[in-house]
Amino acid sequence: MGCVLSRPGSSGLVSESRDQVITRIESNRKEANNVSVNKTETTEESTSVVVAVVASTGEEEVRNDEAIVDHHKEENGDTKEKKPKGEKKRSNKPDPRLSNPPKNLLGDQVAAGWPPWLTEVCGEALNGWLPRKADSFEKIEKIGSGTYSNVYKARDLVTGAIVALKKVRCDTREQENLKFMAREILILRRLNHPNVIKLEGLVTSRMSTSLYLVFRYMHHDLAGLAASPDITFTEQQVKCYMKQILSGLEHCHSRGVLHRDIKGSNLLIDDDGVLRIGDFGLATFFDASKRQVMTTRVVTLWYRAPELLHGAIEYGVGVDLWSAGCILAELLSGRPILPGRNEVDQEHRINKLCGTPSEEYWKKIKRNPNLKHANQLGKPQFKRKVREVFKDFSPEALSLVDRLLALDPVERQTATDALMSDFFMTEPLACDPSELPKYPPTKEIDAKKRDEEYRRQKEARKVQGESGRRIRPRERAPRAMPAPEANAENQSNINRMRLITHANAKSKSEKFPPPHQDGSLGFQVGSSRRLDPSEIPFTSNSFTATYSKEPFQTWSGPLAPEEPDSTAKRMKDINKARRKAAKLKGKSIVV
């Protein structure tokens, strides 16, 4: 790439001046327009791109050594750029539905170093940015693994900052996948709030098919902290976390974004106690004033609102508030409150806790008329028991939990209303994030590593003929565990469904602990007894309920990267799994 200048006094990122960018763009425009999406990585670019394949943690990764350029021309989500004189004014009006940006803008972006496939799917989200190059970061270790991404801790060699690099799988043949990745980027660029993870930049190059999202490094996630046997939260700390979650949600909702996957492992926390909502992979734009049909296949099962389980295709902020209510009750009680094994079980648990939905409720929710819905007639009737089950919570906490877990989404009100509730206004007030304890690393992946190490040691002992059973630390006092993953609308979730199906043939679409592995819920491994919320010994003041001494397992996603696969094959797998599940359940399922 052409001239690269450092900008003194900036955040340390290396950038070009506007004139240089314009000159370079003009001189490269012709060449850029000839760049084809299908060119191979080894094609030589006039802008001195060197492509190297490096081995890292067993997987092959494409690393490009293109010149480093990246700057945020706008810190506050303002993507407007001044146009050179004489150039026709283009409308950069944001398009939530990712409609095509003007062709000449795409050309400029390719010239600026973005790969054409990326400009095609999310040109608008790239506005005002230039790509960072991969060799301006040094990978330290793998810290997370999601359905369609691997996350690495890395050092930004330009600024020295420690960052998280989320490597997303970008198969340019899979348009659906690209579309959802693009939506995540676009949404992240619209958001700017201390309690929402900020997309700091993108690492790619014109000829690259890989893409890294750069985020501030976050040391913990709430699922990891909550699952740690050594950590108990005080009410002040719970308030502090909840305040941050709700403030982040308030911002998302005010910008027309529904997160649709609020759960502990997506609530990232740094060493200063600041919580940021992360993983916008299932998020979507919404407009409360318009009717908008959306998928119900969102939100991890345990945190999924009843209207989604009931097939509502029109919904709003209530889905995130329900999840927030589940988290609040979980933090106060020390364990997940609605750990369903599948959708039917989840609905049943909700009914037992929140009461059977009324006729009014069914009239209100807008369900997909083309889908078969379970007949509600003849189902067991339950009375709402939220106030009984959580009777040990403080009155203010109970009142907020009761409101957030309302069956009618309208009654859940808004994040702003929740923030104004007595829970946050009465003593003990939320502590400041900086007053939260400094915790050792407690991510889900750390728990998984501990489990792997334990298994390795156990194997080694077996080989040595040692018979005595030692108790590993997490067996001593297991608490809330990270939840199973949701399935969802996008390809990544279709992939997820495939993996889940492989993991548990009985599962129609979810990954959940099978009965014999339900030790996490307070019962022995080997027991198939279900835990009813009413059986949980909740304590509101000490948050130190007694827990099972049995080992537990995390179920929040495969650690191994997925194999490349074709959409057709995936769909075949999914349909096969669905048929199998239907057979097992003895009824037909609408595919």
Ligand SMILES: Nc1ncnc2c1ncn2[C@@H]1O[C@H](COP(=O)(O)OP(=O)(O)OP(=O)(O)O)[C@@H](O)[C@H]1O
């Ligand atoms: N900014 C960050 N700092 C530190 N760790 C992070 C950061 N972002 C993500 N992680 C870790 O990586 C994991 C996976 O990230 P993320 O949830 O964004 O990916 P995903 O592919 O969408 O995952 P999933 O399939 O679970 O939804 C997280 O659970 C978290 O532990």
